[in-house]
Amino acid sequence: MDKILVNKVLKKLATKYGTPLLVMDLEVIKENYKKLINSIENSKVYYAIKANSHVEIIKTLKKLGSHFDVASRGEIEKLLSLGVSPKMMSFGNTIKKSSDIEFAYKNGVKMFAVDSEMEIEKIAKYAPGSDIYVRISTNGMENDADWPLTRKFGTSVDHAIQLVEYAYNNGLNPIGVSFHVGSQNYNPNNWRVAIREVSVVFEEARRKGIEMNMVNTGGGMPIKYSKEIPSIEEISEVINQSVRDYLGENITVIVEPGRSMVGNAGVMIASVILRSKKGEENWIYTDVGVFHGLTETIQNIRYEISVVGKEFVESKQFVLAGPTCDSVDVMYYDAKLPKNTTIGDLVVFYNTGAYTTEYGTNFNGISSPEVIFQNGLLLKQNLEYAVEEILKQSEKYDML
Protein backbone atom coordinates (compact mmCIF):
# COMPACT_ATOMS: atom_id res chain seq x y z
CA MET A 1 0.00 0.00 0.00
CA ASP A 2 1.35 3.39 -0.98
CA LYS A 3 0.72 5.44 2.14
CA ILE A 4 1.29 8.86 0.61
CA LEU A 5 -1.25 8.17 -2.11
CA VAL A 6 -3.79 6.64 0.26
CA ASN A 7 -3.33 9.49 2.73
CA LYS A 8 -4.05 11.97 -0.05
CA VAL A 9 -7.40 10.30 -0.65
CA LEU A 10 -8.11 10.01 3.06
CA LYS A 11 -7.60 13.74 3.43
CA LYS A 12 -10.27 14.38 0.78
CA LEU A 13 -12.62 11.97 2.51
CA ALA A 14 -12.01 13.56 5.91
CA THR A 15 -12.84 16.97 4.45
CA LYS A 16 -16.01 15.63 2.90
CA TYR A 17 -17.30 13.46 5.76
CA GLY A 18 -15.56 14.84 8.84
CA THR A 19 -13.71 12.84 11.47
CA PRO A 20 -13.50 10.37 13.04
CA LEU A 21 -14.08 8.21 10.00
CA LEU A 22 -13.59 4.51 9.25
CA VAL A 23 -12.96 3.90 5.55
CA MET A 24 -13.61 0.29 4.48
CA ASP A 25 -12.82 -1.51 1.22
CA LEU A 26 -15.04 -4.45 0.23
CA GLU A 27 -12.62 -5.48 -2.53
CA VAL A 28 -10.03 -6.34 0.11
CA ILE A 29 -12.59 -8.45 2.00
CA LYS A 30 -13.45 -10.36 -1.18
CA GLU A 31 -9.77 -11.03 -1.75
CA ASN A 32 -9.32 -12.21 1.85
CA TYR A 33 -12.26 -14.60 1.55
CA LYS A 34 -11.06 -16.14 -1.69
CA LYS A 35 -7.50 -16.49 -0.49
CA LEU A 36 -8.59 -18.31 2.66
CA ILE A 37 -11.10 -20.69 1.12
CA ASN A 38 -8.62 -21.59 -1.61
CA SER A 39 -5.77 -22.18 0.85
CA ILE A 40 -7.45 -24.63 3.21
CA GLU A 41 -8.50 -28.00 1.86
CA ASN A 42 -12.07 -29.14 2.38
CA SER A 43 -12.89 -25.92 4.17
CA LYS A 44 -15.93 -23.88 5.04
CA VAL A 45 -15.49 -20.28 6.06
CA TYR A 46 -17.67 -19.04 8.93
CA TYR A 47 -17.05 -15.31 9.24
CA ALA A 48 -17.07 -14.27 12.92
CA ILE A 49 -19.32 -11.27 12.55
CA LYS A 50 -18.38 -9.74 15.89
CA ALA A 51 -15.22 -8.40 14.19
CA ASN A 52 -17.29 -6.08 12.00
CA SER A 53 -20.97 -6.69 11.41
CA HIS A 54 -21.62 -3.86 8.96
CA VAL A 55 -24.44 -4.89 6.61
CA GLU A 56 -22.36 -4.20 3.50
CA ILE A 57 -19.75 -6.66 4.72
CA ILE A 58 -22.32 -9.32 5.52
CA LYS A 59 -24.00 -8.87 2.12
CA THR A 60 -20.67 -9.12 0.32
CA LEU A 61 -19.66 -12.31 2.12
CA LYS A 62 -23.10 -13.84 1.70
CA LYS A 63 -22.78 -13.38 -2.05
CA LEU A 64 -19.43 -15.17 -2.00
CA GLY A 65 -21.04 -18.15 -0.24
CA SER A 66 -19.62 -17.55 3.22
CA HIS A 67 -21.06 -19.10 6.36
CA PHE A 68 -21.26 -17.10 9.59
CA ASP A 69 -20.20 -17.59 13.21
CA VAL A 70 -22.65 -15.90 15.57
CA ALA A 71 -22.66 -15.26 19.30
CA SER A 72 -26.14 -14.01 20.21
CA ARG A 73 -29.76 -13.60 19.24
CA GLY A 74 -28.97 -10.11 18.01
CA GLU A 75 -26.39 -11.37 15.53
CA ILE A 76 -28.74 -14.12 14.32
CA GLU A 77 -31.56 -11.60 13.81
CA LYS A 78 -29.28 -9.33 11.85
CA LEU A 79 -28.23 -12.15 9.52
CA LEU A 80 -31.80 -13.41 9.10
CA SER A 81 -32.94 -9.90 8.19
CA LEU A 82 -30.31 -9.89 5.42
CA GLY A 83 -31.57 -13.18 4.05
CA VAL A 84 -28.79 -15.42 5.36
CA SER A 85 -30.02 -18.99 5.76
CA PRO A 86 -29.93 -20.33 9.35
CA LYS A 87 -28.18 -23.38 7.91
CA MET A 88 -25.23 -21.13 7.15
CA MET A 89 -24.86 -20.14 10.82
CA SER A 90 -22.97 -21.66 13.70
CA PHE A 91 -23.80 -20.52 17.22
CA GLY A 92 -20.18 -20.52 18.34
CA ASN A 93 -20.43 -18.77 21.68
CA THR A 94 -19.99 -21.29 24.50
CA ILE A 95 -21.97 -19.00 26.83
CA LYS A 96 -25.52 -18.73 25.51
CA LYS A 97 -28.73 -17.59 27.14
CA SER A 98 -31.35 -20.36 27.14
CA SER A 99 -33.79 -18.01 25.42
CA ASP A 100 -31.22 -17.35 22.66
CA ILE A 101 -30.72 -21.09 22.14
CA GLU A 102 -34.48 -21.52 21.84
CA PHE A 103 -34.71 -18.59 19.41
CA ALA A 104 -31.89 -19.99 17.30
CA TYR A 105 -33.40 -23.46 17.18
CA LYS A 106 -36.88 -22.20 16.29
CA ASN A 107 -35.38 -20.18 13.48
CA GLY A 108 -33.48 -23.13 12.05
CA VAL A 109 -29.96 -22.76 13.47
CA LYS A 110 -28.76 -26.30 14.14
CA MET A 111 -25.11 -26.03 15.13
CA PHE A 112 -23.87 -25.06 18.60
CA ALA A 113 -20.55 -24.86 20.46
CA VAL A 114 -20.18 -26.18 24.03
CA ASP A 115 -17.50 -26.46 26.68
CA SER A 116 -19.52 -27.47 29.74
CA GLU A 117 -22.18 -29.91 30.96
CA MET A 118 -24.73 -27.22 31.72
CA GLU A 119 -24.48 -25.75 28.22
CA ILE A 120 -25.19 -29.26 26.85
CA GLU A 121 -28.23 -29.56 29.13
CA LYS A 122 -29.52 -26.20 27.89
CA ILE A 123 -29.11 -27.20 24.25
CA ALA A 124 -30.66 -30.64 24.85
CA LYS A 125 -33.68 -28.88 26.36
CA TYR A 126 -34.11 -25.91 24.02
CA ALA A 127 -32.59 -27.25 20.78
CA PRO A 128 -33.06 -31.04 20.99
CA GLY A 129 -31.21 -33.22 18.53
CA SER A 130 -28.92 -30.42 17.34
CA ASP A 131 -25.36 -30.75 16.12
CA ILE A 132 -22.80 -29.73 18.70
CA TYR A 133 -19.03 -29.38 18.74
CA VAL A 134 -16.85 -29.21 21.83
CA ARG A 135 -14.32 -26.45 22.27
CA ILE A 136 -10.95 -27.37 23.73
CA SER A 137 -8.61 -24.80 25.25
CA THR A 138 -5.15 -24.32 23.86
CA ASN A 139 -3.03 -24.01 26.98
CA GLY A 140 0.46 -22.66 27.20
CA MET A 141 0.33 -20.54 24.08
CA GLU A 142 -0.75 -17.25 25.55
CA ASN A 143 2.41 -15.48 24.61
CA ASP A 144 1.98 -16.10 20.89
CA ALA A 145 -1.28 -14.18 20.65
CA ASP A 146 -1.88 -10.47 21.18
CA TRP A 147 -5.42 -11.16 22.35
CA PRO A 148 -5.53 -14.54 24.19
CA LEU A 149 -8.80 -16.49 24.43
CA THR A 150 -7.61 -19.55 26.27
CA ARG A 151 -8.77 -19.22 29.84
CA LYS A 152 -12.37 -18.12 29.52
CA PHE A 153 -13.12 -20.54 26.68
CA GLY A 154 -12.65 -24.22 26.00
CA THR A 155 -11.75 -27.09 28.26
CA SER A 156 -9.18 -29.87 28.65
CA VAL A 157 -8.95 -32.79 26.25
CA ASP A 158 -10.07 -35.20 28.98
CA HIS A 159 -13.10 -33.11 29.83
CA ALA A 160 -13.91 -32.63 26.14
CA ILE A 161 -14.07 -36.41 25.72
CA GLN A 162 -16.55 -36.61 28.62
CA LEU A 163 -18.59 -33.80 27.09
CA VAL A 164 -18.84 -35.56 23.73
CA GLU A 165 -20.24 -38.61 25.48
CA TYR A 166 -22.53 -36.50 27.67
CA ALA A 167 -23.94 -34.68 24.63
CA TYR A 168 -24.48 -37.99 22.84
CA ASN A 169 -26.29 -39.42 25.86
CA ASN A 170 -28.48 -36.31 25.95
CA GLY A 171 -29.70 -36.93 22.43
CA LEU A 172 -27.44 -34.39 20.73
CA ASN A 173 -25.27 -35.08 17.71
CA PRO A 174 -21.55 -34.47 18.37
CA ILE A 175 -19.96 -33.60 15.03
CA GLY A 176 -16.52 -32.34 15.97
CA VAL A 177 -14.12 -30.30 18.03
CA SER A 178 -13.18 -26.62 17.93
CA PHE A 179 -10.41 -24.45 19.32
CA HIS A 180 -9.18 -20.88 19.03
CA VAL A 181 -5.45 -20.25 19.33
CA GLY A 182 -6.04 -16.65 20.45
CA SER A 183 -6.64 -13.64 18.27
CA GLN A 184 -3.69 -12.15 16.35
CA ASN A 185 -1.55 -15.24 16.84
CA TYR A 186 1.96 -15.18 15.36
CA ASN A 187 2.90 -18.85 15.63
CA PRO A 188 1.56 -21.35 13.04
CA ASN A 189 2.73 -24.25 15.17
CA ASN A 190 -0.08 -23.47 17.62
CA TRP A 191 -2.58 -24.76 15.06
CA ARG A 192 -0.60 -27.99 14.72
CA VAL A 193 -0.49 -28.60 18.47
CA ALA A 194 -4.23 -27.94 18.76
CA ILE A 195 -5.14 -30.26 15.86
CA ARG A 196 -3.10 -33.02 17.47
CA GLU A 197 -5.17 -32.58 20.64
CA VAL A 198 -8.36 -32.70 18.56
CA SER A 199 -7.22 -36.08 17.27
CA VAL A 200 -7.12 -37.46 20.82
CA VAL A 201 -10.75 -36.44 21.35
CA PHE A 202 -11.70 -38.03 18.00
CA GLU A 203 -9.96 -41.31 18.89
CA GLU A 204 -11.45 -41.61 22.35
CA ALA A 205 -14.92 -40.79 21.01
CA ARG A 206 -14.53 -43.38 18.28
CA ARG A 207 -13.65 -45.95 20.93
CA LYS A 208 -17.06 -45.20 22.44
CA GLY A 209 -18.76 -45.54 19.10
CA ILE A 210 -19.09 -41.83 18.31
CA GLU A 211 -17.72 -40.81 14.91
CA MET A 212 -16.79 -37.18 14.37
CA ASN A 213 -15.33 -35.64 11.24
CA MET A 214 -15.32 -31.86 11.70
CA VAL A 215 -12.52 -29.73 13.08
CA ASN A 216 -13.18 -26.06 13.71
CA THR A 217 -9.90 -24.17 13.80
CA GLY A 218 -11.48 -20.93 14.99
CA GLY A 219 -9.89 -17.60 14.17
CA GLY A 220 -6.55 -16.24 15.26
CA MET A 221 -4.95 -15.59 11.89
CA PRO A 222 -3.00 -12.35 12.18
CA ILE A 223 -2.93 -9.21 10.09
CA LYS A 224 -0.01 -6.84 9.72
CA TYR A 225 0.12 -4.23 12.45
CA SER A 226 3.62 -3.36 13.63
CA LYS A 227 5.24 -6.83 13.84
CA GLU A 228 5.97 -9.22 10.96
CA ILE A 229 3.37 -11.97 10.54
CA PRO A 230 3.21 -15.44 8.97
CA SER A 231 1.08 -15.39 5.80
CA ILE A 232 -2.41 -16.88 5.56
CA GLU A 233 -0.99 -19.41 3.09
CA GLU A 234 1.71 -20.46 5.53
CA ILE A 235 -0.77 -21.04 8.37
CA SER A 236 -3.17 -22.80 5.99
CA GLU A 237 -0.43 -25.18 4.93
CA VAL A 238 0.22 -26.07 8.57
CA ILE A 239 -3.50 -26.70 9.04
CA ASN A 240 -3.73 -28.85 5.89
CA GLN A 241 -0.69 -30.89 6.83
CA SER A 242 -1.81 -31.34 10.46
CA VAL A 243 -5.28 -32.47 9.43
CA ARG A 244 -3.68 -35.07 7.15
CA ASP A 245 -1.14 -36.16 9.78
CA TYR A 246 -3.47 -36.41 12.76
CA LEU A 247 -7.08 -36.65 11.58
CA GLY A 248 -6.90 -38.40 8.23
CA GLU A 249 -9.29 -38.35 5.27
CA ASN A 250 -12.77 -36.86 4.81
CA ILE A 251 -12.46 -34.21 7.47
CA THR A 252 -14.38 -30.97 7.11
CA VAL A 253 -12.33 -27.99 8.23
CA ILE A 254 -14.24 -25.00 9.52
CA VAL A 255 -12.37 -21.72 9.80
CA GLU A 256 -13.81 -18.72 11.60
CA PRO A 257 -11.85 -15.65 10.58
CA GLY A 258 -12.76 -12.35 12.16
CA ARG A 259 -9.71 -10.13 12.25
CA SER A 260 -8.04 -11.64 9.17
CA MET A 261 -11.20 -11.15 7.09
CA VAL A 262 -11.77 -7.45 7.70
CA GLY A 263 -8.82 -5.98 9.61
CA ASN A 264 -6.75 -4.96 6.61
CA ALA A 265 -9.86 -3.69 4.82
CA GLY A 266 -10.18 -0.56 6.96
CA VAL A 267 -8.36 2.63 7.93
CA MET A 268 -9.41 5.08 10.60
CA ILE A 269 -8.90 8.82 10.26
CA ALA A 270 -8.99 11.10 13.29
CA SER A 271 -8.23 14.77 13.90
CA VAL A 272 -5.83 16.14 16.47
CA ILE A 273 -7.87 18.33 18.81
CA LEU A 274 -5.19 19.27 21.36
CA ARG A 275 -1.46 19.15 21.98
CA SER A 276 -0.11 19.74 25.45
CA LYS A 277 3.03 19.39 27.51
CA LYS A 278 2.95 17.94 31.02
CA GLY A 279 6.42 17.91 32.55
CA GLU A 280 8.54 15.83 30.21
CA GLU A 281 5.55 14.29 28.45
CA ASN A 282 4.11 15.56 25.21
CA TRP A 283 0.44 14.67 24.75
CA ILE A 284 -1.61 14.49 21.57
CA TYR A 285 -5.37 14.10 21.83
CA THR A 286 -7.48 12.93 18.91
CA ASP A 287 -11.24 12.91 18.34
CA VAL A 288 -11.25 9.11 18.48
CA GLY A 289 -10.11 6.97 21.36
CA VAL A 290 -10.42 3.82 23.43
CA PHE A 291 -14.20 4.22 23.88
CA HIS A 292 -14.89 5.03 20.24
CA GLY A 293 -13.21 2.24 18.36
CA LEU A 294 -9.56 2.06 19.37
CA THR A 295 -10.39 -0.26 22.26
CA GLU A 296 -7.85 -2.93 21.35
CA THR A 297 -4.99 -0.52 22.02
CA ILE A 298 -5.47 -1.12 25.75
CA GLN A 299 -4.13 -4.65 25.38
CA ASN A 300 -1.42 -5.50 22.83
CA ILE A 301 -2.66 -4.28 19.46
CA ARG A 302 -0.17 -1.79 18.02
CA TYR A 303 -1.65 -0.03 15.02
CA GLU A 304 0.63 1.54 12.47
CA ILE A 305 0.03 5.29 12.50
CA SER A 306 0.86 8.20 10.23
CA VAL A 307 0.02 11.88 10.07
CA VAL A 308 -1.23 13.15 6.72
CA GLY A 309 1.27 15.45 5.01
CA LYS A 310 3.94 14.77 7.63
CA GLU A 311 4.90 11.28 6.51
CA PHE A 312 8.58 12.21 6.17
CA VAL A 313 8.94 14.39 9.27
CA GLU A 314 11.27 13.07 11.97
CA SER A 315 9.27 11.43 14.74
CA LYS A 316 9.39 11.64 18.51
CA GLN A 317 7.57 10.05 21.41
CA PHE A 318 4.12 11.24 22.45
CA VAL A 319 1.35 10.05 24.69
CA LEU A 320 -1.55 9.51 22.29
CA ALA A 321 -4.96 9.81 23.93
CA GLY A 322 -8.67 10.00 23.13
CA PRO A 323 -11.12 12.81 23.82
CA THR A 324 -13.15 11.51 26.79
CA CYS A 325 -13.05 12.41 30.49
CA ASP A 326 -11.65 9.02 31.46
CA SER A 327 -8.02 8.25 32.12
CA VAL A 328 -8.32 4.78 30.55
CA ASP A 329 -8.79 6.62 27.27
CA VAL A 330 -5.11 6.54 26.30
CA MET A 331 -4.09 4.56 23.24
CA TYR A 332 -0.32 4.53 23.65
CA TYR A 333 2.05 6.05 26.20
CA ASP A 334 4.89 5.57 23.73
CA ALA A 335 3.48 6.53 20.32
CA LYS A 336 5.95 7.69 17.67
CA LEU A 337 4.51 10.65 15.77
CA PRO A 338 5.98 13.42 13.62
CA LYS A 339 7.61 15.88 16.04
CA ASN A 340 5.56 18.83 14.74
CA THR A 341 2.19 17.06 15.04
CA THR A 342 -0.39 19.60 16.15
CA ILE A 343 -4.04 20.68 16.22
CA GLY A 344 -5.91 20.07 12.96
CA ASP A 345 -3.59 17.32 11.74
CA LEU A 346 -5.18 14.13 10.44
CA VAL A 347 -3.95 10.98 12.15
CA VAL A 348 -4.37 7.71 10.23
CA PHE A 349 -4.60 4.33 11.98
CA TYR A 350 -4.02 1.54 9.44
CA ASN A 351 -5.59 -1.92 9.42
CA THR A 352 -8.45 -0.93 11.70
CA GLY A 353 -11.28 -2.80 9.96
CA ALA A 354 -11.69 -5.34 12.78
CA TYR A 355 -12.82 -4.87 16.38
CA THR A 356 -13.07 -1.10 16.14
CA THR A 357 -16.54 0.26 15.38
CA GLU A 358 -18.02 -2.85 17.01
CA TYR A 359 -16.57 -1.74 20.33
CA GLY A 360 -17.53 1.89 19.80
CA THR A 361 -19.69 3.44 22.51
CA ASN A 362 -21.45 6.77 22.85
CA PHE A 363 -19.54 7.53 26.05
CA ASN A 364 -19.46 11.22 27.00
CA GLY A 365 -21.98 11.86 24.23
CA ILE A 366 -19.27 11.40 21.63
CA SER A 367 -20.16 9.39 18.53
CA SER A 368 -18.10 6.54 17.19
CA PRO A 369 -16.59 6.89 13.71
CA GLU A 370 -18.88 7.02 10.72
CA VAL A 371 -18.22 4.11 8.34
CA ILE A 372 -17.90 4.71 4.60
CA PHE A 373 -16.84 2.43 1.74
CA GLN A 374 -14.20 3.23 -0.88
CA ASN A 375 -13.92 -0.03 -2.72
CA GLY A 376 -10.56 -0.58 -4.34
CA LEU A 377 -8.73 2.07 -2.32
CA LEU A 378 -6.79 -0.36 -0.17
CA LEU A 379 -6.28 -3.04 -2.79
CA LYS A 380 -2.67 -3.07 -3.94
CA GLN A 381 -3.09 -3.79 -7.62
CA ASN A 382 -5.90 -1.25 -8.09
CA LEU A 383 -4.45 1.56 -6.11
CA GLU A 384 -3.45 3.98 -8.85
CA TYR A 385 -6.74 3.50 -10.65
CA ALA A 386 -8.81 3.77 -7.49
CA VAL A 387 -7.06 6.89 -6.31
CA GLU A 388 -7.53 8.54 -9.67
CA GLU A 389 -11.24 7.70 -9.67
CA ILE A 390 -11.77 8.84 -6.12
CA LEU A 391 -9.93 12.11 -6.66
CA LYS A 392 -11.94 12.73 -9.81
CA GLN A 393 -15.18 12.12 -7.93
CA SER A 394 -14.23 14.33 -5.03
CA GLU A 395 -13.18 17.13 -7.40
CA LYS A 396 -16.62 16.94 -8.89
CA TYR A 397 -17.93 17.19 -5.36
CA ASP A 398 -15.66 20.14 -4.60
CA MET A 399 -17.03 22.04 -7.60
CA LEU A 400 -20.63 21.67 -6.48
Ligand SMILES: *Cc1c(COP(=O)(O)O)cnc(C)c1O
Ligand atom coordinates in the same frame (compact mmCIF):
# COMPACT_ATOMS: atom_id res chain seq x y z
C1 LIG B 1 -13.87 -14.02 17.93
C2 LIG B 1 -14.00 -15.38 17.43
C3 LIG B 1 -13.45 -15.72 16.20
C4 LIG B 1 -12.65 -14.75 15.37
O1 LIG B 1 -11.35 -14.64 15.85
P1 LIG B 1 -10.25 -13.77 15.09
O2 LIG B 1 -9.03 -13.95 15.90
O3 LIG B 1 -10.73 -12.38 15.05
O4 LIG B 1 -10.09 -14.31 13.72
C5 LIG B 1 -13.64 -17.01 15.74
N1 LIG B 1 -14.34 -17.92 16.45
C6 LIG B 1 -14.89 -17.63 17.64
C7 LIG B 1 -15.66 -18.68 18.35
C8 LIG B 1 -14.74 -16.36 18.17
O5 LIG B 1 -15.27 -16.08 19.36
